[in-house]
Amino acid sequence: xxxxxxxxxxxxxxxxxxxxxxxxxxxxxxxxxxxxxxxxxxxxxxxxxxxxxxxxxxxxxxxxxxxxxxxxxxxxxxxxxxxxxxxxxxxxxxxxxxxxxxxxxxxxxxxxxxxxxxxxxxx
Numbered sequence: 001x002x003x004x005x006x007x008x009x010x011x012x013x014x015x016x017x018x019x020x021x022x023x024x025x026x027x028x029x030x031x032x033x034x035x036x037x038x039x040x041x042x043x044x045x046x047x048x049x050x051x052x053x054x055x056x057x058x059x060x061x062x063x064x065x066x067x068x069x070x071x072x073x074x075x076x077x078x079x080x081x082x083x084x085x086x087x088x089x090x091x092x093x094x095x096x097x098x099x100x101x102x103x104x105x106x107x108x109x110x111x112x113x114x115x116x117x118x119x120x121x122x123x
Contacts, residue, residue, distance in 0.1 A: 008044075008060035008061075009027075009046050009118075011053070011116060013053045014093075014114065018112035019112070022093070023091075024090065027089040027091055029085070029088055030085030030087035030088025031086075031087050032085050032087045032119075033122050034086075035082050035085070035119060037082045039069075039070050040068065040122065040123045041067070041081060042065050042067045042120040043059070043066060043118060043119055044059045044065045045057075045060075045066070045115050045116065046059075046116045047113055048113070048114050049108075049111050050111065050112035050113060050114055051111070051112070056108060065120050067121075074098065075097075076092055076095075076115075077092070077115070077117075079098065080092040080117075081119070084119050086120065088119050089116060089119075091114065091115070092115045094112065094113045094114075096109065096110050096111060096112060099112070099113045
């Protein structure tokens with residue numbers, strides 16, 4: 001996995017069964033403002049499916065970051081981003097219950113997801 005902020009990360013294929021709990025791993029410690037549960041965050045991110053390693057979404061591929069209130073995002077992000085500081089890069093491994101549900105109408109329902117998130121700003 002590349003550890004350089006400002007470039008699209010690469011995610012190595014995970015080994016073993018998908019975790020049942022949210023995993024939060026800081027890849028790069030930020031030194032800027034800290035995100036809180038009530039923050040609006042500006043992030044670049046890459047998302048892949050745990051089992052297949054297939055990329056399903058990436059702000060890098062669209063060429064622009066996203067800016068959202070944390071409370072509007074999946075639970076894994078609501079729990080996994082607070083405490084992160086601007087300039088940091090964090091990997092979240094999100095089980096289905098904290099992503100798009102264990103079953104249902106979303107194409108990613110029932111899947112464990114891996115996100116690498118670069119925090120660009122908070123407000």
